[in-house]
Amino acid sequence: xAQIMNIEKVTVGTEYFTATVRVAADAPLRTSEDLYAxxxxxxxxxxxxxxxxxxxxxxxxxxxxxxxxxxxxLEHVTIELLARTNLVPKVIAGRTWPLEQRLYTVQFPCVDDxxxxxxxxxxxxxxxxxxxxxxxxEPDIDATVSGIVGLxxxxxxxxQPNEDASDAGDQPYDDEAPYDGQEYxxxxxxxxxxxxxxxxxxxxxxxxxxx
Numbered sequence: 001x002a003q004i005m006n007i008e009k010v011t012v013g014t015e016y017f018t019a020t021v022r023v024a025a026d027a028p029l030r031t032s033e034d035l036y037a038x039x040x041x042x043x044x045x046x047x048x049x050x051x052x053x054x055x056x057x058x059x060x061x062x063x064x065x066x067x068x069x070x071x072x073x074l075e076h077v078t079i080e081l082l083a084r085t086n087l088v089p090k091v092i093a094g095r096t097w098p099l100e101q102r103l104y105t106v107q108f109p110c111v112d113d114x115x116x117x118x119x120x121x122x123x124x125x126x127x128x129x130x131x132x133x134x135x136x137x138e139p140d141i142d143a144t145v146s147g148i149v150g151l152x153x154x155x156x157x158x159x160q161p162n163e164d165a166s167d168a169g170d171q172p173y174d175d176e177a178p179y180d181g182q183e184y185x186x187x188x189x190x191x192x193x194x195x196x197x198x199x200x201x202x203x204x205x206x207x208x209x210x211x
Contacts, residue, residue: 002024002026002027002132003024003027003128004023004024004027004028004070004127004128004131004132005021005022005023005024005027005070005071005074005124005127005128006021006022006024007019007020007021007120007121007124008020008021008022008103010117012110012113013110014110015109015110016107016108016109016110017107017108017109017110017113017116017117017120018105018106018107018108019105019106019107019120020099020103020104020105021071021074021103021104021105021106022102022103022104023069023070023071023102023103023104024102025102027070027131028070028131029069029070029102030067030068030069030070031065031066031067031068031069031070031073032066032067034131035066036134037127037130037131037133037134038065038066038073038130040129040130040134041073041077041126041127041130042065044126044130044138044139044141045077045080045126045141047080048061048065048076048077048079048080049061049062049065050062051076051079051080053076061076069096069098069104070127070131071096071104071106072096072104073127074096074106074120074123074124074127075094075095075096075106075108076094077123077126077127078094078106078108078116078119078120078122078123079092079093079094079108080123081119081122081123081141081144081145081148082108082111082115082116082119084141084145085115085119085145085148085149085152086149087111087112087115087149087152088111088115089111092108092109092111093108093109094106094107094108095107095108106120108120112152112156114151114152114155114156115148115152118147118148118151118152119148122144122147122148125139126139126144
């Protein structure tokens with residue numbers, strides 16, 4: 001299996017979990033370059049398409065999923081896995097922006113460094129599977145989420161879903177919820193990077209999963 005992307009660096013802060021992700025030179029950079037692979041991701045995690053995506057192209061990820069950067073797709077898959085653990089708040093958000101050609105920053109609120117790291121690693125593995133032709137065995141999402149939860153609880157014996165998250169599965173998903181104005185990450189990083197590197201294309205710096 002050829003590696004399509006590499007998580008080169010992870011920085012854990014008090015507020016944010018930030019990863020530097022490089023897309024391989026011989027791998028697709030955008031989902032539109034391999035729609036079969038993008039469809040495999042959708043078939044595994046259809047709710048990814050319903051996530052809010054606060055950018056200049058659309059408010060819903062489904063409208064850009066077929067033509068966006070792979071690190072942006074990685075961000076949304078990570079958010080979906082985090083949401084399924086019921087170990088995060090009812091609103092979990094991420095942000096993606098480019099650093100240079102094929103090098104991106106993907107950032108999440110640091111609700112728990114082990115939890116976010118496990119979800120990000122699992123999301124990267126799902127994309128590796130999808131963009132390398134799929135095949136058997138197909139990723140088992142329920143088993144993946146259970147493994148993430150087991151890892152977190154195993155390392156933190158007192159780790160429990162917070163009060164708001166404990167019943168998250170009973171809450172309806174609202175894909176029309178308004179953006180609350182909160183910023184995640186450097187205020188001007190996305191605008192500055194795209195202004196300086198127009199050849200990288202346009203992307204969506206912020207996404208939100210509402211349970």
